[in-house]
Amino acid sequence: MSVGVVGLGLIGGSLARLLAARGVDVVATDASPASREAARAAGLVVADDVAGAVAGRELVFLAVPLRAMRAVAAEVARSIEADATVTDVGSVKGPVRAAVADAGLGGRYVGAHPMAGTELSGFESSDVGLLDGVPWAVTIDAETDPDRLATVLGLVTGPLAGTAAVLTDDCHDEVAALVSHVPHVVATQLLNAVAGAPVRDVALGLAAGSFRDGTRVAFTDPARTEAMVTENAMWVASALRKVVRDLEAVLEMLEANGPAHEFFHAADAVRATWVPGRRPVTGGDVEQVPLEGDWPAALLDRCTSGSVVVRVTADEAELQVHR
Amino acid sequence: MSVGVVGLGLIGGSLARLLAARGVDVVATDASPASREAARAAGLVVADDVAGAVAGRELVFLAVPLRAMRAVAAEVARSIEADATVTDVGSVKGPVRAAVADAGLGGRYVGAHPMAGTELSGFESSDVGLLDGVPWAVTIDAETDPDRLATVLGLVTGPLAGTAAVLTDDCHDEVAALVSHVPHVVATQLLNAVAGAPVRDVALGLAAGSFRDGTRVAFTDPARTEAMVTENAMWVASALRKVVRDLEAVLEMLEANGPAHEFFHAADAVRATWVPGRRPVTGGDVEQVPLEGDWPAALLDRCTSGSVVVRVTADEAELQVHR
Numbered sequence: 234m235s236v237g238v239v240g241l242g243l244i245g246g247s248l249a250r251l252l253a254a255r256g257v258d259v260v261a262t263d264a265s266p267a268s269r270e271a272a273r274a275a276g277l278v279v280a281d282d283v284a285g286a287v288a289g290r291e292l293v294f295l296a297v298p299l300r301a302m303r304a305v306a307a308e309v310a311r312s313i314e315a316d317a318t319v320t321d322v323g324s325v326k327g328p329v330r331a332a333v334a335d336a337g338l339g340g341r342y343v344g345a346h347p348m349a350g351t352e353l354s355g356f357e358s359s360d361v362g363l364l365d366g367v368p369w370a371v372t373i374d375a376e377t378d379p380d381r382l383a384t385v386l387g388l389v390t391g392p393l394a395g396t397a398a399v400l401t402d403d404c405h406d407e408v409a410a411l412v413s414h415v416p417h418v419v420a421t422q423l424l425n426a427v428a429g430a431p432v433r434d435v436a437l438g439l440a441a442g443s444f445r446d447g448t449r450v451a452f453t454d455p456a457r458t459e460a461m462v463t464e465n466a467m468w469v470a471s472a473l474r475k476v477v478r479d480l481e482a483v484l485e486m487l488e489a490n491g492p493a494h495e496f497f498h499a500a501d502a503v504r505a506t507w508v509p510g511r512r513p514v515t516g517g518d519v520e521q522v523p524l525e526g527d528w529p530a531a532l533l534d535r536c537t538s539g540s541v542v543v544r545v546t547a548d549e550a551e552l553q554v555h556r
Numbered sequence: 557m558s559v560g561v562v563g564l565g566l567i568g569g570s571l572a573r574l575l576a577a578r579g580v581d582v583v584a585t586d587a588s589p590a591s592r593e594a595a596r597a598a599g600l601v602v603a604d605d606v607a608g609a610v611a612g613r614e615l616v617f618l619a620v621p622l623r624a625m626r627a628v629a630a631e632v633a634r635s636i637e638a639d640a641t642v643t644d645v646g647s648v649k650g651p652v653r654a655a656v657a658d659a660g661l662g663g664r665y666v667g668a669h670p671m672a673g674t675e676l677s678g679f680e681s682s683d684v685g686l687l688d689g690v691p692w693a694v695t696i697d698a699e700t701d702p703d704r705l706a707t708v709l710g711l712v713t714g715p716l717a718g719t720a721a722v723l724t725d726d727c728h729d730e731v732a733a734l735v736s737h738v739p740h741v742v743a744t745q746l747l748n749a750v751a752g753a754p755v756r757d758v759a760l761g762l763a764a765g766s767f768r769d770g771t772r773v774a775f776t777d778p779a780r781t782e783a784m785v786t787e788n789a790m791w792v793a794s795a796l797r798k799v800v801r802d803l804e805a806v807l808e809m810l811e812a813n814g815p816a817h818e819f820f821h822a823a824d825a826v827r828a829t830w831v832p833g834r835r836p837v838t839g840g841d842v843e844q845v846p847l848e849g850d851w852p853a854a855l856l857d858r859c860t861s862g863s864v865v866v867r868v869t870a871d872e873a874e875l876q877v878h879r
Contacts, residue, residue: 348764368762398758408755412763415749416770419742421820422802426738426795428823432731434862435721437830439691440735441671445832446769447739452827455820462820466810472749473807477800479745484796487789497744497778497785500751504775507760509768539757 234258234388237290239283239305241268243350244322245296246359248393249277254361255392262286264297268356275356284312292384294345295321295329299460302329306336313338318381320345324409325465326372326402343385344372344402346409347395352453366394368541370405373532379524383549386542396541396555399532403468410468415476417458418469420451519543522552557581557711560613562606562628564591566674567645568619569682571716572600577684578715585609587620591679598679607635615707617668618644618652622783625652629659636661641704643668647732648788649695649725666708667695667725669732670718675776689717691864693728696855702847706872709865719864719878722855726791733791738799740781741792743774842866845875 234257238249241263249261249272262280263269272279280286287293287309297305302323309319319342323329326344333342349367351358369389373382382399389395400408423444427436450458462469479496486493522531535554536542544553557580561572564586572584572595585603586592595602603609610616610632620628625646632642642665646652649667656665672690674681692712696705705722712718723731746767750759773781785792802819809816845854858877859865867876 348762350765367764370762398762400758404755404758408759408762411750411753411755412759412767416746416766418803418806419746420766420770421823422799422806423739423742424826425802425819425822426798427734428826430734432727432734432860433826435723435727435860436731436735437826438862438864439671439693439721439731440832441690442673443739443743443773444735446772447743448832449769450766451823452832455824455827459816459820463810463813463816466813470807470810473803473810475749476745477803477807479748480741480796480800480803483741483745484793484800487786487793487796490786490789493782493786496748497782499748500744500774501778503747503751503756503760504778509763509771509775537755537758539761541761 234292234384235260235290236388237261237286237293238296239286239293239309240296240298241265241272241279241356241359242296242298243354243356243358244347244364245294246272246356247361247363248294248296248322248347250275250359250361251364251393253277257388257392260286260290263356271356283308287312287317289314290317292318292320292388295319295323295333298457299323299325299328299464303332303335306333306338310336310338317341318343318384320385322347324413324461326370326405328464330372330374330402340376341378341381343377343381344370344405345385345389346370346372346405352450354454354457364393364395369393369395369397370408371397371399371542372402372405373399373529374402375529377529379528380549383524383545383552386552387545387549390542390544396543398536398541400536401533404533404537406465406468410465410472414462414465414469415472417450417453418462418473419476420448421455421458424448424451518556519553520556522554524550524552557615557707558613559711560584560609560616561619562609562616562632563619563621564588564595564602564679564682565619565621566677566679566681567670567687568617569595569679570684570686571617571619571645571670573598573682573684574687574716576600580711580715583609583613586679594679606631610635610640612637613640615641615643615711618642618646618656621780622646622648622651622787626655626658629656629661633659633661640664641666641707643708645670647736647784649693649728651787653695653697653725663699664701664704666700666704667693667728668708668712669693669695669728675773677777677780687716687718692718692720693731694720694722694865695725695728696722696852697725698852700852702851703872706847706868706875709875710868710872713865713867719866721859721864723859724856727856727860729788729791733788733795737785737788737792738795740773740776741785741796742799743771744778744781747771747774841879842876843879845877847873847875
């Protein structure tokens with residue numbers, strides 16, 4: 234398998250490093266000469282432009298910022314091999330699919346999003362371990378070619394040692410709003426509230442673990458967070474509406490000296506069973522899902538209830554799904 | 557200095573361990589026989605009841621849950637030495653002062669709150685390092701005896717190796733709402749939203765760092781969080797009202813495809829200068845504040861703008877304040 238990676242930021246850089254470390258034939262590029270130079274110094278094979286990273290590659294990752302996705306997809310379309318597959322690492326999936334389709338690459342696209350990151354940016358923050366063995370979301374639509382899906386899943390569950398939840402773009406974008414985008418917005422608000430308070434200096438001096446962890450992702454490049462959130466505006470707004478409703482209910486209970494028991498205990502079942510950073514364990518059964526017949530429904534049903542693809546058979550005809 | 561610690565949970569246990577490790581004469585107790593036994597096994601001097609932990613002590617820490625503070629203050633009042641000072645480690649200050657005053661101990665009270673903790677509870681989670689060198693808030697009112705304040709500050713900046721921001725109860729409770737209580741409420745909402753979502757299983761399977769950190773304190777004992785928040789209801793409600801307003805503005809911008817630039821960049825000045833977990837550095841000057849004249853105004857002025865007490869002179873007549 235030959236892979237091209239367009240974009241050498243935190244995620245693209247970490248992806249290229251991990252692929253190279255696992256012996257995958259990978260060529261990467263970035264619009265920034267400094268990033269290309271740093272990547273070469275780190276031992277990666279780096280092309281000077283998009284055409285050089287894409288020509289002759291079987292699989293191409295778009296790993297550029299969301300705001301650049303449309304322009305870069307068009308550039309990739311000019312150099313990509315006739316049969317190559319296109320995927321990405323973007324934190325929203327619906328808008329990326331639309332950008333790729335507008336570039337004429339819709340029929341060969343499989344969406345992908347590694348669920349990992351840090352509050353840092355740029356190749357200098359990338360790390361060979363960042364994406365090693367992480368959960369991925371991989372997205373499909375009614376037109377997705379099962380062979381291309383198997384190609385992406387094979388890379389994710391093989392050299393990248395990850396698992397993959399196969400989802401619709403909408404399901405991904407709803408989940409991403411809940412577990413990533415809204416937490417970024419809320420962290421930003423917590424930081425803003427202190428930054429704008431008359432008691433700011435004493436508050437920052439006394440802030441301890443709950444504030445540090447609650448605002449960690451607010452130290453992400455705000456432009457990147459803004460792009461992520463605005464690209465997923467519909468799902469984020471919907472989730473934020475629930476945040477607002479829930480917090481209004483809490484503050485009304487507080488003002489009325491009423492019981493807030495229900496709010497504080499609503500997630501007790503999750504507290505009792507879920508360990509952050511570990512998948513919920515649901516029995517450990519592995520079943521086979523052939524990529525034939527109504528495979529999209531079979532896969533989406535399983536993954537929406539928490540199963541993940543853990544392996545692709547050598548002939549790429551069947552997936553092993555862990556539930 | 558002889559110290560009594562009433563309550564051997566996460567904070568009281570960590571405090572007793574640290575005081576003992578620093579050679580301070582400390583006797584502790586807890587209502588739970590199992591906690592007393594565990595503390596004895598850890599090498600602490602443990603009394604069987606409140607009277608045993610309080611009799612003959614110059615300084616008594618109330619380290620019980622907020623909901624028990626009133627009853628325990630009354631019990632302490634029955635055994636405490638005529639001249640002993642009372643302090644605490646509670647996460648709200650106004651309600652604790654009221655409870656202590658109702659027990660007839662108001663004139664000898666100095667409020668205290670070490671800004672450290674974990675999402676765990678109980679003596680088994682306590683650790684000698686948890687409170688070592690952490691920032692404390694120490695609260696006063698118009699009646700506070702400067703000698704008793706010097707006693708508490710001497711312990712905090714001496715054997716406990718910490719710093720102390722001297723504040724009014726209201727200032728503390730406003731700050732605590734911003735940097736701790738509201739982050740706990742928001743973390744709880746983020747966890748609740750996923751726990752109640754149809755996509756819960758796939759969301760928990762894909763949740764990565766932003767969700768793990770954003771919900772860490774939601775894994776605190778919910779009863780403890782509820783008590784902390786409801787005891788500080790007024791300030792938490794006021795801060796939550798701002799959260800609601802800010803998030804409504806963001807979601808309206810998202811729904812209108814408007815710019816959210818201002819929201820995402822509002823804290824840029826803090827991002828540029830503040831390192832989470834470190835006090836803002838403001839020059840490093842140390843000045844002397846004598847505990848005479850209008851010392852409360854002198855101290856509150858300095859501490860409200862971010863200065864902290866770093867040392868008490870040997871005669872307890874003067875504080876060294878770091879700005």
